[in-house]
Amino acid sequence: xxxxxxxxxxxxxxxxxxxxxxxxxxxxxxxxxxxxxxxxxxxxxxxxxxxxxxxxxxxxxxxxxxxxxxxxxxxxxxxxxxxxxxxxxxxxxxxxxxxxxxxxxxxxxxxxxxxxxxxxxxxxxxxxxxxxxxxxxxxxxxxxxxxxxxxxxxxxxxxxxxxxxxxxxxxxxxxxxxxxxxxxxxxxxxxxxxxxxxxxxxxxxxx
Amino acid sequence: xxxxxxxxxxxxxxxxxxxxxxxxxxxxxxxxxxxxxxxxxxxxxxxxxxxxxxxxxxxxxxxxxxxxxxxxxxxxxxxxxxxxxxxxxxxxxxxxxxxxxxxxxxxxxxxxxxxxxxxxxxxxxxxxxxxxxxxxxxxxxxxxxxxxxxxxxxxxxxxxxxxxxxxxxxxxxxxxxxxxxxxxxxxxxxxxxxxxxxxxxxxxxxxxxxxxxxxxxxxxxxxxxxxxxxxxxxxxxxxxxxxxxxxxxxxxxxxxxxxxxxxxxxxxxxxxxxxxxxxxxxxxxxxxxxxxxxxxxxxxxxxxxxxxxxxxxxxxxxxxxxxxxxxxxxxxxxxxxxxxxxxxxxxxxxxxxxxxxxxxxxxxxxxxxxxxxxxxxxxxxxxxxxxxxxxxxxxxxxxxxxxxxxxxxxxxxxxxxxxxxxxxxxxxxxxxxxxxxxxxxxxxxxxxxxxxxxxxxxxxxxxxxxxxxxxxxxxxxxxxxxxxxxxxxxxxxxxxxxxxxxxxxxxxxxxxxxxxxxxxxxxxxxxxxxxxxxxxxxxxxxxxxxxxxxxxxxxxxxxxxxxxxxxxxxxxxxxxxxxxxxxxxxxxxxxxxxxxxxxxxxxxxxxxxxxxxxxxxxxxxxxxxxxxxxxxxxxxxxxxxxxxxxxxxxxxxxxxxxxxxxxxxxxxxxxxxxxxxxxxxxxxxxxxxxxxxxxxxxxxxxxxxxxxxxxxxxxxx
Numbered sequence: 001x002x003x004x005x006x007x008x009x010x011x012x013x014x015x016x017x018x019x020x021x022x023x024x025x026x027x028x029x030x031x032x033x034x035x036x037x038x039x040x041x042x043x044x045x046x047x048x049x050x051x052x053x054x055x056x057x058x059x060x061x062x063x064x065x066x067x068x069x070x071x072x073x074x075x076x077x078x079x080x081x082x083x084x085x086x087x088x089x090x091x092x093x094x095x096x097x098x099x100x101x102x103x104x105x106x107x108x109x110x111x112x113x114x115x116x117x118x119x120x121x122x123x124x125x126x127x128x129x130x131x132x133x134x135x136x137x138x139x140x141x142x143x144x145x146x147x148x149x150x151x152x153x154x155x156x157x158x159x160x161x162x163x164x165x166x167x168x169x170x171x172x173x174x175x176x177x178x179x180x181x182x183x184x185x186x187x188x189x190x191x192x193x194x195x196x197x198x199x200x201x202x203x204x205x206x207x
Numbered sequence: 208x209x210x211x212x213x214x215x216x217x218x219x220x221x222x223x224x225x226x227x228x229x230x231x232x233x234x235x236x237x238x239x240x241x242x243x244x245x246x247x248x249x250x251x252x253x254x255x256x257x258x259x260x261x262x263x264x265x266x267x268x269x270x271x272x273x274x275x276x277x278x279x280x281x282x283x284x285x286x287x288x289x290x291x292x293x294x295x296x297x298x299x300x301x302x303x304x305x306x307x308x309x310x311x312x313x314x315x316x317x318x319x320x321x322x323x324x325x326x327x328x329x330x331x332x333x334x335x336x337x338x339x340x341x342x343x344x345x346x347x348x349x350x351x352x353x354x355x356x357x358x359x360x361x362x363x364x365x366x367x368x369x370x371x372x373x374x375x376x377x378x379x380x381x382x383x384x385x386x387x388x389x390x391x392x393x394x395x396x397x398x399x400x401x402x403x404x405x406x407x408x409x410x411x412x413x414x415x416x417x418x419x420x421x422x423x424x425x426x427x428x429x430x431x432x433x434x435x436x437x438x439x440x441x442x443x444x445x446x447x448x449x450x451x452x453x454x455x456x457x458x459x460x461x462x463x464x465x466x467x468x469x470x471x472x473x474x475x476x477x478x479x480x481x482x483x484x485x486x487x488x489x490x491x492x493x494x495x496x497x498x499x500x501x502x503x504x505x506x507x508x509x510x511x512x513x514x515x516x517x518x519x520x521x522x523x524x525x526x527x528x529x530x531x532x533x534x535x536x537x538x539x540x541x542x543x544x545x546x547x548x549x550x551x552x553x554x555x556x557x558x559x560x561x562x563x564x565x566x567x568x569x570x571x572x573x574x575x576x577x578x579x580x581x582x583x584x585x586x587x588x589x590x591x592x593x594x595x596x597x598x599x600x601x602x603x604x605x606x607x608x609x610x611x612x613x614x615x616x617x618x619x620x621x622x623x624x625x626x627x628x629x630x631x632x633x634x635x636x637x638x639x640x641x642x643x644x645x646x647x648x649x650x651x652x653x654x655x656x657x658x659x660x661x662x663x664x665x666x667x668x669x670x671x672x673x674x675x676x677x678x679x680x681x682x683x684x685x686x687x688x689x690x691x692x693x694x695x696x697x698x699x700x701x702x703x704x705x706x707x708x709x710x711x712x713x714x715x716x717x718x719x720x721x722x723x724x725x726x727x728x729x730x731x732x733x734x735x736x737x738x739x740x741x742x743x744x745x746x747x748x749x750x751x752x753x754x755x756x757x758x759x760x761x762x763x764x765x766x767x768x769x770x771x772x773x774x775x776x777x778x779x780x781x782x783x784x785x786x787x788x789x790x791x792x793x794x795x796x797x798x799x800x801x802x803x804x805x806x807x808x809x810x811x812x813x814x815x816x817x818x819x820x821x822x823x824x825x826x827x828x829x830x831x832x833x834x835x836x837x838x839x840x841x842x843x844x845x846x847x848x849x850x851x852x853x854x855x856x857x858x859x860x861x862x863x864x865x866x867x868x869x870x871x872x873x874x875x876x877x878x879x880x881x882x883x884x885x886x887x888x889x890x891x892x893x894x895x896x897x898x899x900x901x902x903x904x905x906x907x908x909x910x911x912x913x914x915x916x917x918x919x920x921x922x923x924x
Contacts, residue, residue: 043254
C-alpha cells in the first residue's frame with residue numbers, strides 16, 4: 001500500500017512537474033523581459049513554443065516583443081529581419097488558433113511598425129491591411145480593449161495627418177478603459193492582458 | 208525491505224533527472240561569434256542563448272538521440288541530430304539566410320518595381336504618379352534608361368530594338384495585344400489598368416529562360432494576390448469615366464472595373480493637327496477573380512475592350528489625305544494557379560487566350576482580320592535548399608490568323624496562317640553565399656509553322672562587392688519568329704536572333720540608388736524584303752543583321768531633400784541595323800543616340816498635394832532624305848518635353864488631379880515623310896511628322912469609397 005502511495009505521489013509529482021515547467025518557463029520569460037533582456041526573452045518564448053506544440057500563446061509573446069522593440073530602431077535591415085521573424089511567429093500562432101482577435105491585433109501593430117519605419121515606402125501598401133486587421137479583430141471580439149485602444153490610436157494618427165481633429169476618437173479610449181476593467185476578471189494564465197498602461201500615452205491626443 | 212525500496216526509487220529518480228551538459232559555440236561562416244542565437248533541444252524546454260563569445264552551455268535530462276536546433280535572425284535555422292552525450296564542444300556554423308535583406312540579387316538587365324523585392328528601384332505608385340504618363344504604366348516605364356522616347360508610337364523601344372521586340376506577360380502568361388489599337392503616328396497606350404498590378408519587372412535584356420520569342424525585352428506584370436479591402440472607386444476625367452468595385456468573401460475576392468473614353472468633347476475645345484472624322488472612343492471592362500485554396504491560389508483575369516475611330520491622315524503623296532477608320536474588339540482571358548505540391552515542390556500553371564478583331568478601312572479598301580492566340584504554361588520549381596532551386600517548365604503557343612482584304616480595284620485577297628510553337632525550359636538558381644549567386648538555364652523551342660528548332664542558353668551572375676554595392680553579368684541568346692505582317696505572306700523564313708552581353712553595377716544606400724549598365728547586343732538573321740512594306744509579292748530573306756551597344760545610367764534619391772523624390776535616367780545608344788527594306792546598315796528612326804529623363808515628385812504637406820514634373824530629352828532622330836545620296840543620314844531637331852501634374856488630396860479619399868504635357872510648348876518633330884516623286888526642280892518635297900497636338904490636358908476627380916476611409920486612388924493616377 002505504501003509502495004503504491006509512494007508510486008502515485010511520485011507519478012503525480014512528475015505530472016505536476018511537467019505542467020509547471022510551462023508555468024515556470026513562461027514566468028521566467030516574462031521576468032527576463034521585465035529585466036530588459038528582450039532578445040533573451042524572445043528566445044525563451046520561442047523554445048517554450050517549440051516544446052509545447054499547439055499552443056499559440058508563447059508564439060504570440062515572442063512576436064509581441066519583436067514588434068514592440070522594432071519601433072524606434074533605425075537600421076532598415078534589422079527592422080525587417082525582426083518583423084519578418086515576428087510575422088513567422090504569428091503565422092505559427094495562427095495555425096493553432098485560427099480566428100483569434102489577439103493575433104490579428106498583434107499583426108495590425110506589426111504592420112503599423114512597417115508603416116512607422118518608412119511611411120513613404122509602406123504607407124500606401126500596409127495602411128489598408130492595418131485597418132482590415134483591426135476590423136477583423138473587432139468582429140470577433142467587439143469588446144477587446146487592445147483592439148479598441150490601438151485602433152483608436154491608429155485612426156488618431158490618420159486624423160492628425162489629414163489636419164483633422166483626433167479628439168473625435170477619444171470616446172473610444174474611454175470605452176477601452178471600460179473593457180480593460182472588465183477584462184481583469186479573466187483568468188487564463190499568460191493570456192494577453194496587457195495594454196492598460198498604454199492608455200495614458202494614447203490619451204495625450206485628447207488634451 | 209523498506210530501505211531497499213526507498214533506495215530503488217531514489218536511484219530511479221536520480222536516473223531520470225541525471226543531467227547532461229550540452230556545450231558549444233555558434234559562429235558565422237567567417238568564424239565571427241554570433242551573440243544571442245537560440246539553442247535548444249527540439250520538443251523540450253532545455254536550451255540557452257549564446258553569449259558575446261558565441262558560447263553556450265545548458266543541461267538536459269533527455270536521453271538518447273536528440274535534435275538540437277540553432278536559430279538566429281537573418282540566418283538559416285540549423286538542425287543537428289545526434290546522441291545527447293556527444294553534444295559537447297560543438298562548433299556550430301550558421302549560414303546566412305540568402306532570402307534576407309542585404310543578399311546579392313540577380314538583377315542584370317532588370318528593373319523591378321514591387322513592394323518587397325530587394326532589387327526594387329521603383330514602387331507601383333512611383334510608376335503611376337509620374338507626370339506625363341497619364342495613368343499609362345507603359346509611358347512611365349519610358350522614363351527608365353534603356354528605352355528610347357518614341358512619343359508618336361507609345362510602345363516600348365528597348366536598346367535599339369523596335370517595339371515588336373518586347374513581349375508583355377501577366378502572371379507569367381503572354382498578353383498578345385498589350386496595346387490599344389491605333390494607326391501610324393497616333394500614340395497607343397497599355398490596354399490594362401495599372402491598379403490591378405502589384406509588381407512589375409521590366410527587363411531590358413538578359414532575361415530568364417522562362418521567356419522567349421522576344422529579341423530585346425520582356426515586361427512582366429503581376430496581379431494582386433489578395434486585395435486589402437472592399438471598396439468602390441469612381442473616376443471622372445475630362446476624357447472619360449470609370450468605375451471599379453472590389454468584393455471579398457471567404458477565400459474569394461472579385462474586382463471589376465470599367466472605363467469609357469471619348470475624346471470628342473476634348474478635341475472640340477483643343478485644336479488637333481489630325482483631322483478626326485470620328486474621334487477615339489473606347490469602352491473597356493476588366494474583372495479579376497481570386498480564390499485561395501489551402502495550398503494554392505487561383506486567379507482568373509478577363510478583359511474586354513472595344514475601340515473605334517476614323518480620321519484623315521495627312522500624306523505628302525495624297526493631297527486630300529488618306530481616310531483611315533478602325534474598329535477593334537479585343538478579348539483577353541488569363542487563368543493562373545500557383546501552389547505547393549509538398550516536399551518543396553511548387554507548381555505555377557495557367558493558360559491565356561486572346562481574340563483580337565480589327566475592321567480597318569483605308570480609303571476604299573476594307574480589311575478585316577481576326578486573330579486567336581492561346582498560351583499554356585506549366586512550371587515546376589523544386590527547392591532543394593535556400594541555396595539551390597531548380598525550375599523546369601513547358602509551354603505551348605497557338606496563334607490562328609485570318610485576314611480578308613476587299614477593294615473595288617482588285618479581287619478579294621485572303622491570307623491566313625497557324626503559328627504554333629512548343630517550348631521547354633529549365634533554370635537553376637544557385638546561391639554560393641549571401642554574396643555570390645548564379646542562374647543558368649536553357650530554352651528549347653520548336654515552331655511548326657516556320658519549322659525550326661532552336662536552343663538558347665541564358666546565364667546571369669551576381670557578386671556583392673560591399674554591403675551597398677554589387678556587380679552582375681548576364682548573357683543570353685534570344686529567338687523571335689517573324690511578325691504577323693510577314694507571316695501572312697511568307698512562312699519559310701528563319702527566326703530572327705539576338706545575343707545579349709550585359710554588365711551591371713548597382714549601389715543602394717539609404718534611399719539612394721545608382722545603377723549603371725553597359726551592354727552589347729548582336730542581331731542576326733533579321734528579316735529583309737524588297738518592297739516598302741511587306742506584300743504578297745515581296746521577296747523575303749533572313750539576310751539582315753545589326754548591333755546595339757550603349758550605357759544606361761540611373762540615379763534615384765529620395766532622402767537628400769525632404770519630401771522630394773527624384774530620379775534621373777540617361778541612355779547612350781549606338782546602333783545600326785540592316786533590316787526591312789534598308790539598302791545597308793543604318794540607324795533606324797526610333798533610335799536616338801542620347802535619351803535623358805528627369806522625374807521629380809514633391810510632396811507639399813500643407814497643400815496635401817503631390818507635385819510631379821518629368822523632363823524628357825532626346826537627341827535628334829535619324830531620317831532618310833532622298834535628296835541626299837547617303838541613306839538615313841539626316842537628323843531631326845532634338846526632342847524636349849516638360850510635363851507637369853498636380854494631385855490634390857481634398858480628403859483622404861477624394862483626389863483632384865490636373866496634368867499638362869509639354870508645358871513649355873516645345874515644337875517637336877519625330878520624322879519626315881518625303882514625296883515618292885521629285886518636283887519640277889528635281890527635289891523631293893517633305894512634310895514633318897509631329898505630335899497630334901503639342902500639349903495634352905487632363906483634369907480628373909478620383910473618389911474611393913471604402914470602410915476604412917483611408918485608401919485612395921493615388922496609385923491609379
